[in-house]
Amino acid sequence: MTSSDRFELFSFWRTSATYRVRVAFNLKGVAPKEHNVDLDAGEQRSEAFLKINPMGAIPALVDHGPGQSPTPLTQSLPILEFIDESFPTPALLPADAHGRARVRSLAAMLAADTHPLITPRVKKYLTTTNGFDDAAWRAWQIHWFTTGLQALEQRLSSEPGTGTFCHGDTPTMADICLASIIVVMRIFKIEVPGIPTVMRVMAACEQLDAFAAADPSRQAGAPQA
Numbered sequence: 645m646t647s648s649d650r651f652e653l654f655s656f657w658r659t660s661a662t663y664r665v666r667v668a669f670n671l672k673g674v675a676p677k678e679h680n681v682d683l684d685a686g687e688q689r690s691e692a693f694l695k696i697n698p699m700g701a702i703p704a705l706v707d708h709g710p711g712q713s714p715t716p717l718t719q720s721l722p723i724l725e726f727i728d729e730s731f732p733t734p735a736l737l738p739a740d741a742h743g744r745a746r747v748r749s750l751a752a753m754l755a756a757d758t759h760p761l762i763t764p765r766v767k768k769y770l771t772t773t774n775g776f777d778d779a780a781w782r783a784w785q786i787h788w789f790t791t792g793l794q795a796l797e798q799r800l801s802s803e804p805g806t807g808t809f810c811h812g813d814t815p816t817m818a819d820i821c822l823a824s825i826i827v828v829m830r831i832f833k834i835e836v837p838g839i840p841t842v843m844r845v846m847a848a849c850e851q852l853d854a855f856a857a858a859d860p861s862r863q864a865g866a867p868q869a
């Protein structure tokens with residue numbers, strides 16, 4: 645069974661959370677089959693998709709491998725852990741417990757505390773129920789990107805664990821989450837000042853094919869430049 649027969653990834657070209665899963669699979673040399681869920685058309689809220697993920701969000705991953713559960717996996721961070729456990733090399737987490745906790749903490753700052761605030765469902769709620777216009781939504785996005793990335797900068801620039809990447813000299817889940825925020829900021833044409841270490845790590849990530857190939861601009865359905 646090829647990896648594209650085994651893994652079905654519910655995705656959309658632009659999304660930060662799906663980008664994380666794409667990078668992780670790329671680092672492991674595994675190619676899932678992607679199944680497009682058009683977020684602009686609201687397909688994530690369709691009856692069919694809500695059966696896959698009642699949260700109405702991607703990614704969702706189905707493992708069709710022999711003996712695997714047909715239950716879709718959701719939430720990018722647990723999916724990254726699943727991929728790392730299923731394909732241990734190269735490891736996406738450090739060997740020591742403290743290092744793993746640090747990487748998971750850096751990853752959560754972005755995937756749990758930053759990204760969910762700028763998702764389409766939050767935009768829909770604020771613009772339809774709370775009187776947000778385009779300018780208010782943009783100010784909201786800038787505020788939360790800035791809050792998350794400047795806090796990350798503070799940690800990366802002061803903690804001894806930081807190396808070429810967020811933790812040491814090989815990419816981990818923390819780098820995947822860092823890059824997942826920067827790639828969508830670029831789509832929204834937002835720049836956060838005062839994050840030189842974050843941007844240095846991003847540049848290191850982009851040297852790697854696994855990250856470059858996952859860039860939203862290179863996915864099926866992305867607008868032509």
Ligand SMILES: N[C@@H](CCC(=O)N[C@@H](CS)C(=O)NCC(=O)O)C(=O)O
Nearest residue numbers: 659660661701702719720763764765
């Ligand atoms: N915490 C979730 C977030 C998933 C999420 O919000 N995904 C976005 C795309 S990046 C989505 O599908 N949003 C649909 C919506 O907000 O309506 C994860 O990390 O997987």
